[in-house]
Amino acid sequence: MEWKRHVSEQLKLRDRIQRQTFEEIVHQYNRLLEKSDLQAVLTERYQTDKYDVQRGHEAGSADSARSDLLQQEMAQMRIRHQEELTELHKKRGELAQSVIELNNQIQQKDREIQTNEARMLEYQQQISSLEGDCRELRNSLQELEQANQTLKDEYDALQITFSALEEKLRKTTEDNQELVSRWMAEKAQEANRLNAENEKDSRRRQAKLQKDLADAAKEPLPIEPDDDIEVLAEDGVKGAGETSPNRPMSKTLSRKPSQPPPGGLLDSISNIFGRRRSANSFSTSPEPTESPSGLCAEVRVPSTALHVFEAHDGEVNAVRFSPGSRLLATGGMDRRVKLWEVVAGRCEAKGALTGSNAGITSIEFDSAGSYLLAASNDFASRIWTVEDYRLRHTLTGHSGKVLSARFLLDNARIVSGSYDRTLKLWDLRSKVCMKTVFAGSSCNDIVCTEQCVMSGHFDKKVRFWDIRAESIVREIELMGRVTSLDLNHDRSELLTCSRDDLLKIIDLRTNAIRQTFSAQGFKCGADWTRVTFSPDGSYVAGGSAEGALYVWNVLTGKVDRTLDRNHNSAINSVSWSPSGAYVASVEKGSKAILWSDM
Amino acid sequence: MADDKDVLRDVWFGRIPTCFTLNPDEITEREAEPYYLLLPRVSYLPLVTDKVKKHFHKVMKAEDVEEMWFEYEGTPLKWHYPIGVLFDLHASNTVLPWSITVHFKSFPDRDLLHCPSNSIIEAHFMSSIKEADALKHKSQVVNDMQKKDHKQLWMGLQNDKFDQFWAMNRKLMEYPTEEGGFRYIPFRIYQALSERLFIQKLFRPVSPEGNTHTLGDLLKEMYPDALTNDGEQKRYQVLIHGIEPLLETPLQWLSEHLSHPDNFLHICAIPVPTD
Numbered sequence: 001m002e003w004k005r006h007v008s009e010q011l012k013l014r015d016r017i018q019r020q021t022f023e024e025i026v027h028q029y030n031r032l033l034e035k036s037d038l039q040a041v042l043t044e045r046y047q048t049d050k051y052d053v054q055r056g057h058e059a060g061s062a063d064s065a066r067s068d069l070l071q072q073e074m075a076q077m078r079i080r081h082q083e084e085l086t087e088l089h090k091k092r093g094e095l096a097q098s099v100i101e102l103n104n105q106i107q108q109k110d111r112e113i114q115t116n117e118a119r120m121l122e123y124q125q126q127i128s129s130l131e132g133d134c135r136e137l138r139n140s141l142q143e144l145e146q147a148n149q150t151l152k153d154e155y156d157a158l159q160i161t162f163s164a165l166e167e168k169l170r171k172t173t174e175d176n177q178e179l180v181s182r183w184m185a186e187k188a189q190e191a192n193r194l195n196a197e198n199e200k201d202s203r204r205r206q207a208k209l210q211k212d213l214a215d216a217a218k219e220p221l222p223i224e225p226d227d228d229i230e231v232l233a234e235d236g237v238k239g240a241g242e243t244s245p246n247r248p249m250s251k252t253l254s255r256k257p258s259q260p261p262p263g264g265l266l267d268s269i270s271n272i273f274g275r276r277r278s279a280n281s282f283s284t285s286p287e288p289t290e291s292p293s294g295l296c297a298e299v300r301v302p303s304t305a306l307h308v309f310e311a312h313d314g315e316v317n318a319v320r321f322s323p324g325s326r327l328l329a330t331g332g333m334d335r336r337v338k339l340w341e342v343v344a345g346r347c348e349a350k351g352a353l354t355g356s357n358a359g360i361t362s363i364e365f366d367s368a369g370s371y372l373l374a375a376s377n378d379f380a381s382r383i384w385t386v387e388d389y390r391l392r393h394t395l396t397g398h399s400g401k402v403l404s405a406r407f408l409l410d411n412a413r414i415v416s417g418s419y420d421r422t423l424k425l426w427d428l429r430s431k432v433c434m435k436t437v438f439a440g441s442s443c444n445d446i447v448c449t450e451q452c453v454m455s456g457h458f459d460k461k462v463r464f465w466d467i468r469a470e471s472i473v474r475e476i477e478l479m480g481r482v483t484s485l486d487l488n489h490d491r492s493e494l495l496t497c498s499r500d501d502l503l504k505i506i507d508l509r510t511n512a513i514r515q516t517f518s519a520q521g522f523k524c525g526a527d528w529t530r531v532t533f534s535p536d537g538s539y540v541a542g543g544s545a546e547g548a549l550y551v552w553n554v555l556t557g558k559v560d561r562t563l564d565r566n567h568n569s570a571i572n573s574v575s576w577s578p579s580g581a582y583v584a585s586v587e588k589g590s591k592a593i594l595w596s597d598m
Numbered sequence: 599m600a601d602d603k604d605v606l607r608d609v610w611f612g613r614i615p616t617c618f619t620l621n622p623d624e625i626t627e628r629e630a631e632p633y634y635l636l637l638p639r640v641s642y643l644p645l646v647t648d649k650v651k652k653h654f655h656k657v658m659k660a661e662d663v664e665e666m667w668f669e670y671e672g673t674p675l676k677w678h679y680p681i682g683v684l685f686d687l688h689a690s691n692t693v694l695p696w697s698i699t700v701h702f703k704s705f706p707d708r709d710l711l712h713c714p715s716n717s718i719i720e721a722h723f724m725s726s727i728k729e730a731d732a733l734k735h736k737s738q739v740v741n742d743m744q745k746k747d748h749k750q751l752w753m754g755l756q757n758d759k760f761d762q763f764w765a766m767n768r769k770l771m772e773y774p775t776e777e778g779g780f781r782y783i784p785f786r787i788y789q790a791l792s793e794r795l796f797i798q799k800l801f802r803p804v805s806p807e808g809n810t811h812t813l814g815d816l817l818k819e820m821y822p823d824a825l826t827n828d829g830e831q832k833r834y835q836v837l838i839h840g841i842e843p844l845l846e847t848p849l850q851w852l853s854e855h856l857s858h859p860d861n862f863l864h865i866c867a868i869p870v871p872t873d
Contacts (some may be wrong), residue, residue, distance in 0.1 A: 003847035004602065007856070010841030011608040018840065019636065022615030022695060026634040033631060037656070 048074055198392075299534045299580035301551050302595030305566040306345040306582075309592055311338060316586035317528060318362045318573050323369040325579040327386070330592055331360025337374050339386070340592075342582060347594055353384045355391040361528060362404045362445070366411045373414060375405035381416050383428075395426050397433045403528065404446045408453075408467070417443025417455050423465070435470055439463060444527055445485040447494065449508075454494060456482030458527070462496060462506075476506060484530040488537035495540055497531040499524050503542055505554065517552040519544075519559045525570030525588070535580045543571020543585050549595070551583075566593050605855045609839055610760045612639035614685050615695035618650045618668075620657075624702055630657040634695065638758065639682030639839060640859050642723070643668060643675060644713045645756060654700055662702065667710055669699045674709045678722050680858050686837045686866040687788050720752050723860055727751065730784035730861030731770055733800070734853075739769055755859050763859060770861055771854045778810070779803035779850040785863040787821050797821060803850040813852060814845035824867045837866040 051067030312332030319330045321342075328340040328347055335356045340347035358377035365372055365386070375381045381402050383393040395405075400420030407414055413434070414426040419442045425435040441459035448454070452473065453465040458481050464474040480500030487494060493514065494506045501524050503517035517540060525545030532541055539560065540552045548564030549571060569589035576583050583595040613636040620630040633653045637646055651666050668675040670688050675698065679687075689696050705712070713719065727748075731740035740748075747766050754763025773780050780803055787797040797820050803811055817824045817836065824834040825845075836842055838856050857863050 003844040004605075004851070006844050007841065007847065008602075008605060008608070010843070011605065011612075011839070014840045015608065015612065018615060018694060019613040022634075023613070023636060026615060026636055026695075029634045033633070033653075036631075 044070065044074065194391075299536045299538060299576075300597040301539060301561055302549075302563065302583045303561065303597045304595065305563070305593045306596050306598065307347050307594040308566060309347060309594075310590055311340075311586060311592035312336065312590050314590055315359070315588045316572060316590055316592055318360055318374075318530070319575045319584045319586040319592060320363040320365060321575050321577040321582070321584065322365050322386070323367060323578055325577040325582070327365075327369070328575075328584055328592075328594070329363045329365070329372055330584075330586055331363045331374055332586075332590065333359035335359060335376070337363060337372060337384070339372075339389070342577070342594065345594070345596065345598065347592070351389045353382075353389050353391070355382055355384070355394070356380075358401075361402065362530075364406055366407045367409075368411070371407075371411075373405050373407060375402035375416060377401040379418070379420075381405040381414065381426075383414075393428065393431055395424075395431065395433070397424060397436075398422065400442070403442070403444050404455075406446050406448050408448050409450050415446055415448060415453050417446045419443075423453070423455060425467070437465065437470055444481070444483050445530070447485045447487045449487070449491050454485055456485045456496060456498075458482075460498065462494070474511065476511065478502075478504065480524070481527060483524055483527050484542075486530075486532050488533045489535060490537070493533075493537065495531060495533055497524060497529060497542055499527070503531055503540055503552065505540070515554060515557055517557060517559075519550050519552075519562070521546060521548055521562075521564070522550050526572060528572065529570075530573035530575075532574050532576050534576050535578050539576075541574045541576060541583060543567070543574050543587070545570040547571060547587060549574065549583070549585050563595065567591065602855055606764065607760060609856060610640060610763075610859075612682060612839060613637065614639060614681060617695045617697045618647075618654075618700050619697060620654050621669075621699050621701045624654075624658065625662050626657045627659065628657055630654055637681050637696075639680065639685070641681055641755065641758075642679075642719050643677040643681060643684075645716065645719055646681075650700060654702070658702065664703050665705050665712060665714070667701050667705055669701060670697070674706050676710060677713055677719075678711060680860070680864060682839055682858070683788065683864045683866060686840055687790055687868065690835070690837060690840070690866070690868055691871045716756070720756075723752060723755065724748055726860035726862060727770070730857075733782040733784040734770070734773070734780035734861070736781060739772070743769070751859070767859070767861075777804075778808075780853060783811075783816070783849050783853045783863065784857070784861055785816065785853070785865060787817075787824075787865045787867060789821070790866070790868045801849070803848075803853070811849045812846045813843055813849060816849055817845070821867060832870055834867045835870055837868065838863065 048067055048071045051071065055067070311330045312334045314333040316330050316332040318332075319328065321328055326342060327350070328342055329337055330340070331337045335354070335358060337353040337356075337360055339350040339353070341350050353372065353374070356374065356376040356378060357380075360374050360376055362375045363372065364374075370386055371392070372384050372386050373381060374384075379398045379400060379402060380394050380396040382391055382395070384391050395414065395416065398416065398418040398420050400418045402416050402418045405414055405416040408425075412428050414428060415423060416426065417423045417439070421439050421442055423437045423439055423443060423446070424433045425437075426432065427434045439455060439457060441457035441461065443455045443457055445456045446453060451467060453467060455463050455465065457463060460478045460481055462476045462478065462482055462485070463472050464476075465471070466473050478496060478498045478500070479502065480498035482496055482498050484497040485494060492508055494508055496504045496506065498504070501518060501522055504513050505515040505517075506512070507514045521544060522542070523545040525543070529543065529545075531543075533539070534541065538554050540554055541549065543549050546564070547567030547569055548562055549567070550559055551561040551563075552558065553560040567585065567587045567589075568591070569587045571585050571587050574583060574585045581596055584592060585595065586592045616635050616637045618633040618635065620626065620632075630653075633650050635646070635650065637643075647666070647668075654666075655663060668677075670684075673688060675684050675688075685696055728737065728740050731737050743766070750766050751763060753759070754761075754766070782800045783803050785798065785801065788795075789797070799820060801811070801816055801819060805811060805815075813836070814825065824836055826832045826834075836845075838852070843852065843856070853863050
């Protein structure tokens with residue numbers, strides 16, 4: 001690059017000529033100029049000083065004017081310079097001040113900015129947390145709404161079901177009412193039919209009897225003095241019974257007056273004439289096959305179970321031998337009274353008496369053995385004829401379970417004791433309740449003598465009632481709830497069983513407790529556990545809650561025998577046959593056992 | 599690109615020895631000594647003559663002082679020309695130092711512009727730069743610069759800071775490589791003894807055929823009288839920054855390296871001295 005080199009050379013040349021040659025000289029010249037200026041100033045100052053001094057010595061020097069002038073000028077210049085200096089200082093101070101102020105302001109602004117930024121950060125954090133909360137709240141709100149919706153739906157569904165069910169209920173109630181009314185109608189019809197039949201029957205018998213009587217009145221017949229009225233199972237022996245009423249009446253009147261059964265017979269016969277009573281076999285002619293009750297001689301303490309059999313479906317509550325000892329009646333919770341024939345050491349089922357609507361609580365035969373009275377849990381007592389198992393009467397009126405019902409000695413009246421704390425006296429002719437006595441406590445068992453009715457109660461008392469006076473003659477309090485009462489054959493002693501697991505014999509003449517029986521394992525199983533005298537009054541038998549049959553000797557007061565191997569559950573009731581040969585016991589577990597000593 | 603650093607430095611630090619003498623007609627209190635100073639070629643008179651003013655104010659009364667103006671051999675010196683241009687044009691081959699007369703009164707309003715403060719000089723300087731860039735880059739580069747960059751250019755010139763100035767000026771000397779050079783070369787050709795102030799026209803650094811234009815091409819185009827034909831004697835000197843570059847010097851290179859700080863290539867054509 002020729003030209004470039006040329007340019008460089010030319011520039012260097014130029015500088016050499018124009019600059020370097022003069023640089024030093026100009027610099028030195030200027031320095032000299034400064035020095036001379038300074039010298040000039042100094043000279044002037046010295047001159048003024050000199051003039052001052054001179055003026056001090058010489059007054060009125062011609063030069064003084066000029067020096068004064070010079071002095072003045074100098075002074076003025078100095079003053080001017082001073083002023084400039086002070087002004088510059090002042091300005092500098094002001095500027096410094098303003099700088100400081102501005103700095104402060106800047107710092108302040110910085111601080112403000114920082115605080116603002118910090119606050120903004122805070123706000124942002126708050127915002128984000130609030131947003132989070134808001135989101136959560138919205139979520140929970142959604143969930144709640146959904147739950148609410150589902151609840152509403154469920155409620156609606158339930159409402160629909162409810163209304164449907166209401167409808168069903170209404171319809172079912174209507175149906176029920178209809179059925180009940182139809183059933184009532186049927187029952188009424190059946191009752192009417194039964195009544196009509198009964199009427200027919202009674203009319204027929206009446207007619208027949210009239211005819212027989214008429215026949216019998218024509219011919220005399222031999223009479224046996226020791227006749228007792230027995231219940232006959234068949235129709236045939238009516239003729240024989242006709243004549244006896246007069247004879248036995250006189251006979252019996254001469255005998256012990258305390259034996260009213262013949263009187264009862266008379267009553268019943270007169271009842272026939274007076275009323276259209278349907279009496280099948282009238283307890284007129286004696287049956288030699290049946291031994292009379294009450295004078296049984298051969299009481300045998302049982303030792304073995306002759307026959308164990310299932311008596312009922314369910315609990316068996318009551319058991320009773322018929323007065324002739326040939327029949328055994330058991331009553332249970334299956335609402336039936338079953339009749340068994342005791343034959344050759346076994347009980348053969350004969351039949352069942354139906355009509356009760358609830359479990360049977362007690363059974364009694366009338367003194368002739370032709371009627372059976374059973375008390376039931378359906379608040380009523382019923383009477384059947386034994387021979388044809390037909391329900392004859394239903395005695396309603398109690399407002400609670402009837403726990404015991406007994407024929408009064410004249411067999412024309414019945415006394416019943418009930419859970420409703422009353423005793424009712426019924427007249428069989430009118431089939432109406434004649435009297436109602438408030439006993440104050442639920443009556444568990446009743447026995448009757450000619451004048452007196454004795455009832456055992458829940459409140460541990462035995463109450464003695466006068467029949468005619470309808471009032472309490474006496475009260476005996478025992479130690480436990482009275483569950484059972486029994487009289488001995490001559491009605492001089494009363495046997496009580498109570499929940500304190502004690503059997504007591506009370507002498508009725510002295511009203512004192514003559515004997516107390518207890519045994520180790522004997523516990524009263526229920527409020528209706530029945531105990532019994534032996535027919536001759538020398539033994540007492542009762543069943544315990546563990547299923548053991550205890551026989552006590554009355555004279556010794558000790559346990560004569562314990563039979564505990566045959567019953568599996570609590571023994572509810574015991575009955576001794578009037579013949580003395582058999583004992584029957586029934587248990588909670590539907591079994592009945594026939595005992596004897598063979 | 600302008601990376602012949604030495605050339606740039608030499609151009610920047612060029613100095614002219616000057617002697618300032620107070621006009622004898624000025625009312626002085628005592629005799630004023632002349633003031634000597636090395637003036638920078640690339641700067642402007644009012645920018646560098648504060649000391650001169652102070653020096654001469656010392657001997658004058660305040661009420662007699664008006665705006666200072668300079669004059670050389672009767673010609674008022676235009677302050678808005680760079681000092682180097684003034685020297686090359688008026689006193690190139692004379693005896694150094696350059697003697698300038700200082701006046702404080704009778705300001706020639708017809709010939710000179712007033713310069714009350716440095717901001718006027720700055721405005722003039724910046725407008726020259728913008729004009730130059732308009733020619734070179736369609737003003738893109740100078741418009742992309744920020745205000746502080748413009749300020750840096752001015753401060754660099756004012757305080758005589760080569761690095762500070764050229765840090766910014768580099769950008770003005772760049773051109774896209776595919777172009778081969780600036781769009782147009784910013785130049786002014788000054789003629790002595792002419793009614794016309796200067797020649798300034800559009801001239802490309804590269805010919806349409808792709809040849810780089812040289813100084814000779816420019817002169818041939820703009821001022822053919824300056825060129826010497828074969829066989830003739832040289833009649834004119836073509837001075838840039840006080841030197842005569844060869845005519846085959848590429849114009850683009852000249853514009854990059856030998857421009858004044860105002861980005862113009864100031865070319866003086868003066869008659870050859872006869873002595």
